[in-house]
Amino acid sequence: MRVLRSLGNKFGLAWWAVVETREPKVTYWFGPFLTRNSLERKLSSFMDDLSFEGSPPVNHRMLRCRRREPLTL
Structure with a gap:
């Protein structure tokens, strides 16, 4: 399963969530x-x-996108 997620990410087919917090930002x-x-x-x-x-x-x-490090900004 990990290989499939990695391939999906490589080709921009993986699903990601972008989660923002205020404190800390x-x-x-x-x-x-x-x-x-x-x-x-x-x-x-x-x-x-x-x-x-x-x-x-x-x-x-x-x-749905391709994402690389860093995963925390």
């Missing part, structure tokens, strides 16, 4: 995922983890 890239549905299923847990750590997300969007 950080942009997280969460992915890659093969389908939008699988991203949606995992995204709420990721956002809950950020909130638990004291950085509640203020904005997020899902997109």
Whole structure:
């Protein structure tokens, strides 16, 4: 499965979530995922983890693209 996600990302077919927080001001890239549905299923847990750590997300969007490091800005 990891190989498929890597190939999907390489060709710009992978699904990613861009999650932004205000305090601290950080942009997280969460992915890659093969389908939008699988991203949606995992995204709420990721956002809950950020909130638990004291950085509640203020904005997020899902997109299909190719992404490289860095995954946190």
